[in-house]
Amino acid sequence: MNQEKTKTEPENDSRREFMMNMSLGLGGLAAIAVSIPVAGALLAPLLEDKPEVWRAVGSAENFPIGSTQLVKFENADPKAWAGTTAHTAAWLRRESTDKFIAFSANCTHLGCPVRWEAEAKLFMCPCHGGVYYHDGSVAAGPPPIALRQYAVRVADGQVQIGTAPIPITNFSDGQKT
Amino acid sequence: MSLLRKIANWFDDRTGFSETILPVMRHPVPPGAKWAYVFGSATLFCFVLQVVTGVGLSLLYQPSSDSAFQSLQFITSQAAFGKVLRGIHFFGASGMIILVGIHMIRVYITASYKYPREMSWISGVFLLFLTIAMGFTGQLLRWDSNGVWSSVVAAQNLGRVPLIGTALARLLLGGDTIGAQSLSRFFSFHVFLFPALIFLFVGFHLYLVIRNGISEPPKAGRLVDPKTYRKWYDDMLKREGVPFWPNAAWRDALFSSLVILAIVGFAILIGPPPLTQPPDPSIINTSPEPDWYMLPIFALFALLPPATESYLIFFGPIVGVLALLVLPFISNRGERSPIRRPWAVFGVVCVVVAVGSLLYIGNRAPWSPQFETKPLAQSVRFRDPKLERGASLFYKKGCQYCHRIDGHGGITGPELSRIGRTWNPDQLKVQIVNGSDEMPAYGGMLTKAELNDLVTFLSSRK
Numbered sequence: 001m002n003q004e005k006t007k008t009e010p011e012n013d014s015r016r017e018f019m020m021n022m023s024l025g026l027g028g029l030a031a032i033a034v035s036i037p038v039a040g041a042l043l044a045p046l047l048e049d050k051p052e053v054w055r056a057v058g059s060a061e062n063f064p065i066g067s068t069q070l071v072k073f074e075n076a077d078p079k080a081w082a083g084t085t086a087h088t089a090a091w092l093r094r095e096s097t098d099k100f101i102a103f104s105a106n107c108t109h110l111g112c113p114v115r116w117e118a119e120a121k122l123f124m125c126p127c128h129g130g131v132y133y134h135d136g137s138v139a140a141g142p143p144p145i146a147l148r149q150y151a152v153r154v155a156d157g158q159v160q161i162g163t164a165p166i167p168i169t170n171f172s173d174g175q176k177t
Numbered sequence: 178m179s180l181l182r183k184i185a186n187w188f189d190d191r192t193g194f195s196e197t198i199l200p201v202m203r204h205p206v207p208p209g210a211k212w213a214y215v216f217g218s219a220t221l222f223c224f225v226l227q228v229v230t231g232v233g234l235s236l237l238y239q240p241s242s243d244s245a246f247q248s249l250q251f252i253t254s255q256a257a258f259g260k261v262l263r264g265i266h267f268f269g270a271s272g273m274i275i276l277v278g279i280h281m282i283r284v285y286i287t288a289s290y291k292y293p294r295e296m297s298w299i300s301g302v303f304l305l306f307l308t309i310a311m312g313f314t315g316q317l318l319r320w321d322s323n324g325v326w327s328s329v330v331a332a333q334n335l336g337r338v339p340l341i342g343t344a345l346a347r348l349l350l351g352g353d354t355i356g357a358q359s360l361s362r363f364f365s366f367h368v369f370l371f372p373a374l375i376f377l378f379v380g381f382h383l384y385l386v387i388r389n390g391i392s393e394p395p396k397a398g399r400l401v402d403p404k405t406y407r408k409w410y411d412d413m414l415k416r417e418g419v420p421f422w423p424n425a426a427w428r429d430a431l432f433s434s435l436v437i438l439a440i441v442g443f444a445i446l447i448g449p450p451p452l453t454q455p456p457d458p459s460i461i462n463t464s465p466e467p468d469w470y471m472l473p474i475f476a477l478f479a480l481l482p483p484a485t486e487s488y489l490i491f492f493g494p495i496v497g498v499l500a501l502l503v504l505p506f507i508s509n510r511g512e513r514s515p516i517r518r519p520w521a522v523f524g525v526v527c528v529v530v531a532v533g534s535l536l537y538i539g540n541r542a543p544w545s546p547q548f549e550t551k552p553l554a555q556s557v558r559f560r561d562p563k564l565e566r567g568a569s570l571f572y573k574k575g576c577q578y579c580h581r582i583d584g585h586g587g588i589t590g591p592e593l594s595r596i597g598r599t600w601n602p603d604q605l606k607v608q609i610v611n612g613s614d615e616m617p618a619y620g621g622m623l624t625k626a627e628l629n630d631l632v633t634f635l636s637s638r639k
Contacts, residue, residue: 083243
């Protein structure tokens with residue numbers, strides 16, 4: 001009986017090996033097939049294309065020259081279930097009749113919301129004490145770079161702000177070269 | 178034979194419970210393993226508590242960016258026992274983080290990570306970081322303004338990773354900005370992904386306890402030698418081992434029960450952390466502050482010199498994780514007793530003191546300007562109008578947010594109650610006009626008269 005077994009073994013082995021490889025291969029294929037849409041859901045934020053949109057924040061005469069005001073507008077791509085989280089705020093200043101600047105409200109240190117102190121003419125961050133001058137440059141504290149700005153334009157008497165991603169401070173930002 | 182016993186026998190015969198599970202429950206453990214060994218199991222019980230209360234909360238919670246905050250308000254103020262449920266989940270998280278820390282310190286001090294328990298340590302390191310990740314994502318799920326801004330802060334931290342930083346930040350937030358997708362992601366991580374990984378690693382961690390046995394209490398001079406350890410351990414267990422259930426397990430059960438009762442007590446007496454403002458990113462009058470277990474990290478980022486910050490945010494965690502992972506390989510044999518490993522004990526003391534100090538200072542947050550301080554001129558009467566003008570400028574120009582006078586104001590900068598004693602008017606003027614790294618230069622923002630009033634006021638503080 002032993003002899004018989006050894007005789008048939010090579011044939012059985014190669015057959016078993018083939019079946020084994022096939023099941024492993026098919027299993028791998030199934031795993032990949034399932035992984036792609038799951039990875040797609042995970043990576044979706046990188047794959048979606050979000051164009052810049054202009055959002056009106058009020059008519060130009062609402063903003064006296066020299067004033068700095070908080071303006072609120074909607075993101076580029078608000079989903080129905082975003083609710084109030086689709087809002088963004090920016091600090092809008094009217095420099096002259098036709099010149100506006102919009103500062104991001106995100107501190108460049110770790111993203112906390114900076115507030116404009118009108119009397120002191122400073123932007124101040126509540127988290128780690130970052131302070132910026134009225135032009136957005138760093139006045140004190142840990143921020144590595146100046147406040148970012150949004151694009152602003154005036155169209156039909158309306159001040160419009162160009163939506164933009166939350167500014168992310170990168171590794172090399174603020175490193176002295 | 179009673180009917181109950183018949184049913185039990187039938188069940189045992191068909192499931193094999195007493196054949197397979199019972200021997201595992203009764204596996205022999207070293208006899209001296211006493212109260213020092215309860216922290217791992219208490220962590221596990223806290224995790225079970227988190228799963229149970231988490232299921233409870235999920236019955237009431239709306240995982241949507243739009244309505245999560247309202248459902249939190251509902252849970253806290255209306256739902257039956259909702260407030261206590263939230264409280265238990267919060268203090269359960271706190272307990273889990275504290276216990277995971279104590280468990281890790283115990284394992285390190287008694288060098289239980291040495292041969293053959295390297296994989297127990299490594300899986301434990303993963304569980305530590307998963308626990309912290311659960312704490313952080315759980316805090317975000319409160320989805321008040323704290324949650325929203327904390328997720329922005331986390332995104333900014335990821336943003337410091339070279340090359341792929343911005344992409345990682347976008348992946349965390351679920352898009353370019355906070356929005357509809359942000360909360361769904363945190364919910365998925367906190368409720369599905371991380372718990373699944375914790376179950377996986379906990380299962381592995383426990384399996385390793387059965388496979389390698391718990392480490393015997395160390396004895397000075399008894400060295401671990403990989404060549405002989407397993408045989409010595411097995412012989413020792415055969416000689417003097419006691420069954421885990423019930424000889425050792427009662428301590429785990431007792432301690433864990435006390436921990437859970439304490440958590441419920443805290444939940445009833447103190448309650449869950451209050452909700453802050455709604456999750457509207459355009460509400461900017463908010464001071465994001467993480468839950469206590471993230472405060473040490475928050476404090477570290479405030480205290481780091483800005484020039485080194487990017488390096489520390491990026492390399493710090495990498496070096497930390499790698500150091501923890503390689504520990505059982507660079508220190509694999511030899512002495513286990515803390516008495517013979519003074520540097521290990523000293524290192525633990527240093528880490529505990531450092532984290533404790535960061536927690537203390539993070540709670541005090543001296544770097545945060547105090548926006549809610551009331552104008553000095555309101556509570557102090559000044560006879561000299563010049564002094565009064567100076568005092569009101571001191572508030573209006575933001576000085577008082579960071580400097581304290583007579584108990585009013587922030588503590589970011591030096592206290593100025595008696596500044597007139599040591600600084601003359603010229604020195605004050607130079608400092609105010611030019612500022613420093615920590616203070617804005619006010620030169621361009623003050624008129625000459627304002628500067629004079631401010632200096633006169635400060636000089637009068639004697």
